[in-house]
Amino acid sequence: MNPSGIRARGIEMVFSHGGIDQVVLDGVDLDIPAGGFVTLLGPSGCGKSTLLKILGGLLRPTAGSVRVGELSAEDAVKSREIGLVFQRPALLPWKTATGNVALLNELVGGRRAKASARATAEKMLDLVGLADAGSKIPEKLSGGMAQRVSIARALALDPTILLMDEPFGALDAITRDRMNTSLLDIWSRTGKTVVFVTHSISEAVFLSDEIHLMDSDPGRIVESLSVELPRPRTGDTIDDPRFVEYEHHLRKRLGSGATEQAS
Amino acid sequence: MSEATVVSRDAGERRPAAGPPARRSLLRRRLADIWPSAFLFVVAIATWELVVEVFDISSFTIAKPSEIVSEIWEMRELLLDSTWITTQEIIYGFVLSAIIGALLALAVARFAWLDRALYPLIVLFQNVPKVALAPILILWFGYEMTPKLLLVVAIAFFPITVNMRVGLAAVDPDLHLLMRSVGATRGQILRRIQIPTSLPYLFAGLRIAITFSVIGAIVAEFAGASEGLGYIIQFGSTQLDTPLVFAGLTLISILGLVLYYAMSALEWLVARRLSLPSSATTT
Ligand SMILES: Nc1ncnc2c1ncn2[C@@H]1O[C@H](COP(=O)(O)OP(=O)(O)OP(=O)(O)O)[C@@H](O)[C@H]1O
Ligand SMILES: [Mg+2]
Numbered sequence: 001m002n003p004s005g006i007r008a009r010g011i012e013m014v015f016s017h018g019g020i021d022q023v024v025l026d027g028v029d030l031d032i033p034a035g036g037f038v039t040l041l042g043p044s045g046c047g048k049s050t051l052l053k054i055l056g057g058l059l060r061p062t063a064g065s066v067r068v069g070e071l072s073a074e075d076a077v078k079s080r081e082i083g084l085v086f087q088r089p090a091l092l093p094w095k096t097a098t099g100n101v102a103l104l105n106e107l108v109g110g111r112r113a114k115a116s117a118r119a120t121a122e123k124m125l126d127l128v129g130l131a132d133a134g135s136k137i138p139e140k141l142s143g144g145m146a147q148r149v150s151i152a153r154a155l156a157l158d159p160t161i162l163l164m165d166e167p168f169g170a171l172d173a174i175t176r177d178r179m180n181t182s183l184l185d186i187w188s189r190t191g192k193t194v195v196f197v198t199h200s201i202s203e204a205v206f207l208s209d210e211i212h213l214m215d216s217d218p219g220r221i222v223e224s225l226s227v228e229l230p231r232p233r234t235g236d237t238i239d240d241p242r243f244v245e246y247e248h249h250l251r252k253r254l255g256s257g258a259t260e261q262a263s
Numbered sequence: 264m265s266e267a268t269v270v271s272r273d274a275g276e277r278r279p280a281a282g283p284p285a286r287r288s289l290l291r292r293r294l295a296d297i298w299p300s301a302f303l304f305v306v307a308i309a310t311w312e313l314v315v316e317v318f319d320i321s322s323f324t325i326a327k328p329s330e331i332v333s334e335i336w337e338m339r340e341l342l343l344d345s346t347w348i349t350t351q352e353i354i355y356g357f358v359l360s361a362i363i364g365a366l367l368a369l370a371v372a373r374f375a376w377l378d379r380a381l382y383p384l385i386v387l388f389q390n391v392p393k394v395a396l397a398p399i400l401i402l403w404f405g406y407e408m409t410p411k412l413l414l415v416v417a418i419a420f421f422p423i424t425v426n427m428r429v430g431l432a433a434v435d436p437d438l439h440l441l442m443r444s445v446g447a448t449r450g451q452i453l454r455r456i457q458i459p460t461s462l463p464y465l466f467a468g469l470r471i472a473i474t475f476s477v478i479g480a481i482v483a484e485f486a487g488a489s490e491g492l493g494y495i496i497q498f499g500s501t502q503l504d505t506p507l508v509f510a511g512l513t514l515i516s517i518l519g520l521v522l523y524y525a526m527s528a529l530e531w532l533v534a535r536r537l538s539l540p541s542s543a544t545t546t
Contacts, residue, residue: 083444086440088435107442
């Protein structure tokens with residue numbers, strides 16, 4: 001399947017809490033190129049998760065439109081173009097890693113799809129570097145392994161778009177660095193469009209083609225920055241003077257580096 | 264790429280591997296847990312026996328443990344029949360409560376309007392002192408099994424419904440979102456995610472319900488019965504046959520204990536089979 005891009009225009013989201021309206025997103029325009037790696041970076045509460053759900057057709061905005069490739073966002077959900085990864089792995093504790101990865105395919109394909117769903121699951125676990133862990137239940141997996149399983153689960157339906165909401169935010173720094181490298185590897189092999197949400201400036205710079213910097217009250221995109229660092233990106237990338245420059249620039253824009261704290 | 268650092272960091276948190284050596288040490292630990300209370304129990308029984316003996320308290324007032332044991336032995340046929348009757352009332356009533364309680368929880372979890380309509384009424388009903396229903400049920404349904412089952416259900420369905428309802432709602436919102444992202448129906452989400460998630464909660468409810476079922480059956484027999492342990496206790500007290508009363512009390516206590524541990528064992532088996540997190544933290 002060819003990857004799809006996402007095109008959002010005039011997105012506005014208002015939540016009302018007991019009669020009081022909160023404008024969470026105000027006039028967001030966004031173009032995410034097919035096959036690109038795009039990051040939403042911003043302080044806590046600025047509406048990143050909300051925007052991500054809207055882009056994936058899982059939340060209807062109060063105003064504005066979203067197109068995924070040729071489809072409306074709702075139709076994109078129906079034709080299963082969206083894969084999701086969250087901050088926590090959200091695995092079913094009573095299923096093995098393979099069972100968890102096969103879950104969505106079994107659900108979509110019914111009983112007859114069971115064998116093929118498991119075969120796909122094993123391939124996906126292999127892709128995320130967990131070929132040997134398929135029979136383990138989540139309790140027996142480390143945090144990093146569990147998150148790999150959840151990435152495998154998102155890939156198993158072969159979506160064209162991967163929406164990742166702070167997927168490595170709960171991991172320790174060493175595991176996080178490994179997961180970043182590993183994600184770029186998976187991305188380059190599968191050619192998905194990735195929309196990635198993070199608090200971490202260095203993570204955003206390391207991973208992205210383009211970073212959309214957001215600010216809150218109301219949530220909006222205040223700057224879009226193309227990251228012109230060569231790929232593949234490796235351990236050496238962070239020593240590139242331009243990497244440091246991007247980081248410095250973003251930190252200044254976000255002010256006092258407060259958002260760099262891991263959440 | 265290797266996960267070695269992460270694995271070794273987490274290794275200490277793993278459960279001990281299943282297998283004979285681990286299980287035996289678990290058993291020994293269990294025994295070590297039990298013996299202080301077993302010791303206290305024996306001391307209490309012995310004190311009881313001694314006090315009644317030394318102060319020469321009449322057996323109209325209180326029966327000695329040794330008297331209770333010999334009473335149970337002498338009346339074994341009657342008591343065995345009675346125990347069997349009461350056991351049936353408890354188990355049938357409990358199973359009925361489990362079915363009704365779980366179905367109610369599923370219904371209110373599936374239909375939000377039903378939850379809004381029904382749940383406040385269920386809570387309201389819970390505040391009716393159910394024991395007071397016993398005479399009315401006897402009036403309506405006579406001395407047979409029916410009013411006993413109804414009273415057991417009235418008392419025991421509630422903890423099941425409440426616990427399972429919480430369990431059905433305890434699903435990670437991210438999982439909900441994930442299921443919706445592939446267009447899963449509410450029925451599919453219920454079957455594949457919510458029900459398995461709710462099982463430990465359901466079992467917690469069932470453990471409370473089995474205790475309540477014992478109470479329900481005995482109270483219903485007090486209110487009107489021609490057989491069963493509750494009947495025996497009441498009959499004994501009108502005849503001033505204190506040893507018989509104590510014999511009935513002893514048997515009903517043992518029955519309650521056996522049923523409770525049977526329930527815990529069932530939970531343990533199911534939890535292990537489905538590798539669910541067990542709720543059996545309080546025993
Ligand atoms: N379903 C909802 N109902 C009402 N308000 C909501 C809802 N979802 C989000 N909000 C509000 O919208 C705002 C933005 O939330 P969102 O989760 O999108 O922020 P975020 O940028 O992802 O934050 P974080 O980095 O902490 O995850 C918050 O103030 C939140 O309270
Ligand atoms: Mg968020």
